[in-house]
Amino acid sequence: MDSGVDGSVRTTTLPMVRTIERSLTQRGSRWLHRQPMVILAVLACVGILLDRFVGIRWGVMSLWVIGSAVWTLWGPVRGRTFAAMLVVVPCFAMRHHLETTRYDAAELRQHIGDFSRPAIVQAVVDRPPTFRRHPLADQRRLRNQPTMQTRFEVTVSAIRIGRAFRSTRGRAMVTVDQPLSDLRCGDAVTLLGELSRFQPASNPGQPDLQRVYRQRRLHGRIHVDDAAGVITSAADDKPAWWAASRNWIGRFAGELSRLGRQSLLRHTDASSGPLAMALILGQRDNVDPLTRDQLLVTGTVHLLSVSGLHLAIVVVMAGWLATFVGARVRGRVVLILLTCLVYTAVTGGRPPVVRASILVAVYALSLWVQRPAVSINSLGLAALLLLLWNPTLIESIGVQLSFIAVSTLIICGSTDPLQSEAVRQELSREEQLDRLIEKSSPPIAYHARRISTGLRNAFAYSAAVTLVSAPLVWHQFHVISPISVLANVLLGPWMFIALASGLVTIALEQLWMPLGLPSGWICHQTILVMRWIVQRAAEIPGGHFWLPSPPTWCVVGFYVALIVAVLSRGIGRSTNPIQPTPANPLRRRSLVVALSAWGLWVVMAWWLSTTPVPMNNATTESIFVDVGHGTAVVMRFDQDDVWLYDCGHLGNDLGESHDIDGVLWSLGTTHLSGIVLSHADSDHFNALPSLLNRFDVDQIITPPGMMDEPDEPALLPIRAAIRRHRVPVKTWSVGDHHQRDRADLVTLHPPKTRLAGSDNANSLVLQINAGSTWMMLPGDLEPPGTMTLVNGPRTSPGGVMMAPHHGSLAADSDMVLRWARPSKVVVSGGRRALHPDVENAMQLTGSDVAITRRDAAVRVRLFSQGPDQIQIRRWNQNPW
Known part of the structure; x- marks a missing residue:
């Protein structure tokens, strides 16, 4: 027997350890027998995550199953039930692997390229159609635009390649630019439209919708212009009984929904x-x-x-x-x-x-x-x-x-x-x-x-x-x-x-x-x-x-800690009927501790999420956001000095700013030093109200007279948003210089007195001078503003230039390119910017061309010193 201090400690501690061990064992046993489905669900999640992040190993999974079976049959009696449950892990890992393999093996994926292509597809409607308002229904420039769209999902059976149909397998989402009230679940249809894949994230901070549609087992989308492109026909073969029953249920549900x-x-x-x-x-x-x-x-x-x-x-x-x-x-x-x-x-x-x-x-x-x-x-x-x-x-x-x-x-x-x-x-x-x-x-x-x-x-x-x-x-x-x-x-x-x-x-x-x-x-x-x-x-x-957003590991850590706290709650709690557990498990002391822990986590997560991404040794950093046909350029002159040149895109009459928001948040940005609006075309400013709701903005910069134009109804919500948020509006014109910590902002155009011409002719042309290199943002500059610009002082060759008017071939871009002589050109545009003539025109001075529609977001870094003063990075090739 031990004696002295050491012996007394052991004598006192041993019964306590045994009591805690017995309490944990009894509680674990009760959980095992009273909450088996919870444990099985947790083990199923473990199996799925193992296959998702590690990948299934058939040998390891087989040994796992054999080991669980051996433990169940000949292992300790107390652990046999849990050993039998462990079989769920490899089973659900294999289930996830088979689901992923089946999705990836669908032949329809082989016929879907990076961009849409005409296609004739035979399919069967497997989800009741739904209706939504057409995204372009309110476009003032589009006449006879349908107001409603029909959306439904189909199981594809064949696709026409050349003159013959080729059997294929897969599922697609179909969008028709007209309401189809007669379409029912189970109908066999021939679709004449454009087949495309679901686009991956094209900007930093943007959610990956490909994974969302993957969860719905969809491989691509088919866009049909009008109802004539949907031909309903009788199915060649009668579906199997389970497919027929599913179609009947779908028809019944679709009719009730209608x-x-x-x-x-x-x-x-x-x-x-x-x-x-x-x-x-x-x-x-x-x-x-x-x-x-x-x-x-x-x-x-x-x-x-x-x-x-x-x-x-x-x-x-x-x-x-x-x-x-x-x-x-x-x-x-x-x-x-x-x-x-x-x-x-x-x-x-x-x-x-x-x-x-x-x-x-x-x-x-x-x-x-x-x-x-x-x-x-x-x-x-x-x-x-x-x-x-x-x-x-x-x-x-x-x-x-x-x-x-x-x-x-x-x-x-x-x-x-x-x-x-x-x-x-x-x-x-x-x-x-x-x-x-x-x-x-x-x-x-x-x-x-x-x-x-x-x-x-x-x-x-x-x-x-x-x-x-x-x-x-x-x-x-x-x-x-x-x-x-x-x-x-x-x-x-x-x-x-x-x-x-x-x-x-x-x-x-x-x-x-x-x-x-x-x-x-x-x-x-x-x-x-x-x-x-x-x-x-x-x-x-x-x-x-x-x-x-806070880091993913921070959020996962929160829920892991929460689960541990919930599972450990009540260990050793009395279940004596004379001293019953209170109806509310959150006692006052536990509530104070929980709220304090939650507050500390929020403070830590806030600090981590709002800490700006470092700029390394770059003098300036600019990100051309992929917004389609429009412009949004995020300019960083320091970690806390962030500006925005233009903020809009075509068809955005409702003023969404999700693409721009994601880029700014990915940089840890909550405050903008200024937003420069180049001119009064809505595809350059229509996201401003949403941005003002989400970010603190010090000032709005416009060319002279832009906010005073009475004939531009798209400016009404812009003026209202500026008044509501009380953001000062300033005008910049030719000759204005604004020094930042690492660069100099110079306004090259327009003059203080507006030119006789369109809004495009009066676009605010901004040049960023960083040491011996530069970047120029000309908005939608076109004649007569083009002549005014090129008649001014000429910049040194070799910088970066955004293509005027989204690369339009009708805006005298060649005149500006010959005058500026850039070594890099970035085209912020939509589908029209993919035409080969656009890239050929932008290479007039031998410059390297990046197109946001093709290359996704484009990041340009300017260095004031070093042999490589310009660094361009394309998101779809090398995400950051």
Whole structure:
């Protein structure tokens, strides 16, 4: 026996260690047997991630399976169950590998090039068509532009190569520039259009949509100009029974969706109709970008995605209907299950609503067999089934946010899930006793207490979901929304009324159209109230913050730490019925610690995300953003001195700035020293209102007289945005010099008195002088401004020049090129810039040519010293 200090320590410590070990073992065993689906779902995720980042090794996976089997049969009794579960890891790794291999092996991918090409495709519609407003419907310059588009997905069976069709396999998204009301799921179609791939990210900070469409098992897109390009025909072969059943379900769901859309549009207008279709039917394509941004910054964007909250309201209505008709328990269960199935099919079967349907189905079946259903275990089952159906959904942001929100609500709204049934029954009896005591109080006090308790709980749950999901939302959407706690509570009752009245309207109008008038009016008015709440919440100062994304490892670390904290919570907690666990697991001390840890993480993530990317030894750095036919050049003269030359692109009448935002945020930029607007063409400034909402801007620079033009209606929202944000506007003209720390900005054009000519002729030509080299940005310069420029002092040869007017061959670009003699030319343009004549014209002085449409974003670095003073880097060849 040990003695002395060492012996006393051992004697005291050993029982404590054994107690902790026994507690952990017992808790792990209870988790293993009471929450098996959660453990299986976690192991499935591990297997998928192993194949995603490491790659499957058949030998290793085989040894894994053999080892798990040996451990299960002959290993220690206590670990046999977990050993059997470990087989899930290689199984889901192989499932992900097979899914990826099948997608990559589709023959359709071989016929898709980097750019669109004419194609004739035979296919079968496998998803009900949806309608959306045409992106160019509001273009003033385009006459007879269709106002609506039809979108649907097809399974391709053959593609015409030359004069013959060649059998192929794959799936594609089809866009038709006219509404097709007669198209149904299962129809065989011949498509005459342009086939193209989904474009990868062409700018730093831009999301990769290729992975999003990959999750939907789509290989490319087909654009058809009009309805004549879609020829419906009878299928050559009858589909297999499973395909026929899927087509029948798709036709049924598509017909219900079509009838529902017609009913809602009869009772709504242009303001409420798109939100009604998104909220009730999950058809969100018609919601305009401004409304999407308002929903995003208020944390209520889930209104556009049919999810568990929507399905819960539908289930409540189904329960009311079952009570009204006097259905028994099993009849109630059948009605709820059928309602979930139909609503899931009508709304498109998106993963969040499928997850919610699985939870409802498990709960309903537990009522049928009269067995308790553990919510967190049911959530694990939903995750397992979704990943089995499509393992790539593990990367879906919508799925991740859906499971995070539901997990948070379950954990914060329940007692210890590992408590025995006896403890739960005792807690239930005590809660019933408390309710009886409350009912004995005066009615006013009783109802006031109920309302205050309900509001307190609603705010608590809303705050919990906001805090837990904030890191992922921040990482993916660049926004933090404290106002979402209040906005979601305020919108909750209105959302219930709008969804319920909308569904009632659809149902009643199928019986007799006038029956839906009252409920349709209620739905319309309720959605207008919801829209007003969202608009006011989006305008509250400090209600949201646009920020660069924190590093991925920082977000992953947050959720790993959160999971560890949740799993370790309650170890050693008493489950004695005399000392029951409180209904709210977040005690005051734990809440203070959790909020403090969350605040420290936010501070660290904010510091990491807003630290500017270093410039190394470059004198200046400029990034030509790929915005299509338009211009946006990010200029950095120091890590904290960032400017923007122009900010717009053709067809952007709604004022989106996502491409430019991503580039700025990728640099850690939240503040702009200035935005230079070259001239009054909308494809050079129409993203300004959105930029002013997201970034602090010191000043707006324009050529003389630009803001005073009365005949340019596109300037109206620009003036309003500048007034709203109180940004000073300054004019620069020829001869103005503005010294920065590392370079000198010189205005070469226009003169102080505007030239007689178009806006293009008065474009602001800016030259950046960095030591002995330079870069010139001429906007859309054309005659007579071209003659004025070339008659001025001539710059030294060998710099970088942006092609005037996006490389247009009709703007006398050759005159400017001969005068400037650049060694590098960058063309910021769309499809027209890909014409071989454009590149040949830009090589007039032997210069190297980069085209944003072909090369994606282009980064130009100027060095004041060294043999290589100009460095050009193309995003699609060498991302940074």
